[in-house]
Amino acid sequence: MSVDATFEIALSRTAEGDLNGAAEVYRQLLVEEPGNFKAWNNLGRVYERLEQPKDALVAFARAAEIAPDNPVVCFNHATGLHRAGEFTAATEAWQHTISLAPNDAEAHYNLAAAEHQLERLDAAIAAYREATRLQPDFYEAWSNLAQCLFEADDHLLSFEASMTASQLDAHAVDFFNMGRIAELLEDRDNASRHYLRALELDPDDTGTRVRCAEVLAALGAKDQAISVLRDHPTVHSLIGHTIDAIAGATGSRVSTDYVQALFDGFADSFDETLSRLGYQGPRLLREMLAATIAPDTLSYNAALDLGCGTGLLGEAMADHCQRLVGVDLSPKMLDVARSRGLYDSLVAEDILEFLTRADERFDLVIATDVFNYFGTLEPLLAGIAAVLTDSKHLAFSVEDLIESEAGYALQPTGRYQHNADHVREQLTRTGFQLLTEETHTMRHEGRKPVIGRFFCAQHSSSAVAAPPENQGRGLHPNE
Numbered sequence: 001m002s003v004d005a006t007f008e009i010a011l012s013r014t015a016e017g018d019l020n021g022a023a024e025v026y027r028q029l030l031v032e033e034p035g036n037f038k039a040w041n042n043l044g045r046v047y048e049r050l051e052q053p054k055d056a057l058v059a060f061a062r063a064a065e066i067a068p069d070n071p072v073v074c075f076n077h078a079t080g081l082h083r084a085g086e087f088t089a090a091t092e093a094w095q096h097t098i099s100l101a102p103n104d105a106e107a108h109y110n111l112a113a114a115e116h117q118l119e120r121l122d123a124a125i126a127a128y129r130e131a132t133r134l135q136p137d138f139y140e141a142w143s144n145l146a147q148c149l150f151e152a153d154d155h156l157l158s159f160e161a162s163m164t165a166s167q168l169d170a171h172a173v174d175f176f177n178m179g180r181i182a183e184l185l186e187d188r189d190n191a192s193r194h195y196l197r198a199l200e201l202d203p204d205d206t207g208t209r210v211r212c213a214e215v216l217a218a219l220g221a222k223d224q225a226i227s228v229l230r231d232h233p234t235v236h237s238l239i240g241h242t243i244d245a246i247a248g249a250t251g252s253r254v255s256t257d258y259v260q261a262l263f264d265g266f267a268d269s270f271d272e273t274l275s276r277l278g279y280q281g282p283r284l285l286r287e288m289l290a291a292t293i294a295p296d297t298l299s300y301n302a303a304l305d306l307g308c309g310t311g312l313l314g315e316a317m318a319d320h321c322q323r324l325v326g327v328d329l330s331p332k333m334l335d336v337a338r339s340r341g342l343y344d345s346l347v348a349e350d351i352l353e354f355l356t357r358a359d360e361r362f363d364l365v366i367a368t369d370v371f372n373y374f375g376t377l378e379p380l381l382a383g384i385a386a387v388l389t390d391s392k393h394l395a396f397s398v399e400d401l402i403e404s405e406a407g408y409a410l411q412p413t414g415r416y417q418h419n420a421d422h423v424r425e426q427l428t429r430t431g432f433q434l435l436t437e438e439t440h441t442m443r444h445e446g447r448k449p450v451i452g453r454f455f456c457a458q459h460s461s462s463a464v465a466a467p468p469e470n471q472g473r474g475l476h477p478n479e
Helices: 003-016 019-032 037-049 053-066 071-083 087-100 105-117 121-134 139-151 155-168 172-184 188-201 206-218 222-230 237-247 256-264 267-276 281-293 312-320 331-339 351-357 378-387 420-429
Strands: 300-306 321-328 345-348 362-367 388-401 408-410 416-419 432-445 448-459
Touching (some): 037 053, 121 139, 206 222, 256 267, 267 331, 281 312, 281 432, 300 388, 351 378, 378 388
Parallel strands (some): 321 345
16 A cells, blocks of 8 residues: 555544544554654644643654654644643754744744743743734734733733733733733722723632722722622632621631632742742741840751741741741642651641640741731630740741731731730730740732731740630620
8 A cells, every 4th residue: 555545544534533543554654664754743643632742742753853844843843842841842842943934923932932931031022022023913922921021020011912912802811910910000990990801701710809809999999899709600718708808807817718728729829929029027037036046046846837838937947947847728838848848747737726636845836927817816826835845935927907906907908917015915815925026028019018027935834824704705896
């Protein structure tokens, strides 16, 4: 049988959906003609449809080796490398493909995507721009260019790229990007308008719905903000908590369902986001401890990192701890913390439940950006006191609150802020002696500083005050 006839059989089987049969025909042909690059290329495409990416890449690589000047073959080879996650090799393959077909907008777009994966933003932006120059109506190129420019902190150009993308094809992601940029520029009116349009296109997007509500609340439109939240298609802990925050409900703590959902969804981008916000919490806490205890003696046998998240505080404190235990509600955050290799033990559990059942005793308990998910602090501080060895240390931060009858207040951000007098009183009631108190800018949100108050305290079991009769009840502003 001739090569052409064999090809026809393979193509016919492919068209009929008999992919395994087509692959077998191509393999038989290649036994007879191992240098037939067209057969290797087509076999690779069949393997792709069979979801056998490794076999597809081997076939594409063989085709490219035989026909290195064929742009179609080289395009498919680059695609195979890209799908295999071999982004460095993919960029080289895309550049070679572009040298053969310089006007191929899709090749430039794919080069940009590979560069973006490698976090080479300048190269990615240049390639996305070339794709849009070659094909001005290339929606995906404009939309991804906008995301890349946002990551490069070029917000105005990012906004313009999203605007162009939205005019080509209306997608929620582009209106969300315009909304967050308007929010960064403190243009809340336009931010809310873009977020509302994004929700029209994707009503299931919980994150956009919450951000929209927060912006509307900041504009004073609390009723509209709550209405936006209640329009969410499904019941969601994040929605319920945000309604409480905007409505001014106090409560004793943020629900565990909300916290887990929030940080499980945030885990992959958590460190990058906090870096962009200029987050300083772990460094500031370590420096406060060193200044309080003295740098030469800052050493602990066993430390407990409450709400450890991805391990940023553990990273700051690991050199000062012989044993380091982390506890967090979010399994996905703990996966990131585990990858740091700093913790001797990581536990996925509510921190109050952990403190209640813990047998191990610690000579240091640390927490940054954790107490702001609790309103009343007494149960948390009492639990910490129970696991601390006598005369040892607790170091933590809260978000600073100037005035509140209850001593704490749930903010529209969904986090609690605490008054310093209230924190000092709660420390005293649970047997702690305050050693140091400092106020610092912890990070920036919306270009505004988030003021944190840092405390270092020492616990003595002999100093524990008798619990009040109404210990389990929190105070509310309307009481």
